[in-house]
Amino acid sequence: MMSVDQYLPILGLLILGVLFGAGSLVMSALLAPRKRPSDAKLAPYECGIVPEIEPPQRFPVRFYLVAMIFVIFDIEVVFMYPFAVVFRQLGLFGLVEVLVFSLTVFGALLFLVAEGALSWGPVKHLVAGLPSRTSSSTILRINSDSDQAA
Numbered sequence: 001m002m003s004v005d006q007y008l009p010i011l012g013l014l015i016l017g018v019l020f021g022a023g024s025l026v027m028s029a030l031l032a033p034r035k036r037p038s039d040a041k042l043a044p045y046e047c048g049i050v051p052e053i054e055p056p057q058r059f060p061v062r063f064y065l066v067a068m069i070f071v072i073f074d075i076e077v078v079f080m081y082p083f084a085v086v087f088r089q090l091g092l093f094g095l096v097e098v099l100v101f102s103l104t105v106f107g108a109l110l111f112l113v114a115e116g117a118l119s120w121g122p123v124k125h126l127v128a129g130l131p132s133r134t135s136s137s138t139i140l141r142i143n144s145d146s147d148q149a150a
Contacts, residue, residue, distance in 0.1 A: 062116070062117055062118075062119065065112055065115070065117035066117060066118065068112075069109065069112055069117065069118075072105055072108055072109075073105070073109075076101070076102070076105050079098075079101065080098070083098050
């Protein structure tokens with residue numbers, strides 16, 4: 001039977017972690033300023049120059065969706081490497097499990113693409129331009145330009 005003494009260091013670290021977290025919260029509450037800062041203190045300061053433009057906008061949500069796609073496929077690669085190493089030992093069960101996992105990840109990718117996660121920038125709409133060019137329409141345009149110039 002295992003001794004409980006082996007778990008005492010883990011318990012000690014857990015207690016120290018909780019004490020540190022609680023102590024940090026208590027000290028920040030005690031040492032925090034009581035009054036709200038003035039507008040001058042809230043204004044951005046860069047080398048004594050008053051900013052003339054507003055700060056840039058926040059990152060769009062699409063940026064974070066792309067980051068999540070990266071993390072999802074990074075995790076998939078982390079799980080695929082050990083599977084490739086022991087492929088023969090896992091047999092059909094391992095193959096089915098990896099296929100289910102891959103289909104789930106691919107489904108997540110399809111969902112994100114359908115939601116527009118990979119569409120960067122504003123939506124561009126095509127505008128109808130001039131009718132298609134033919135040799136007769138080009139000749140007519142050249143002739144009409146030279147007639148107007150004369």
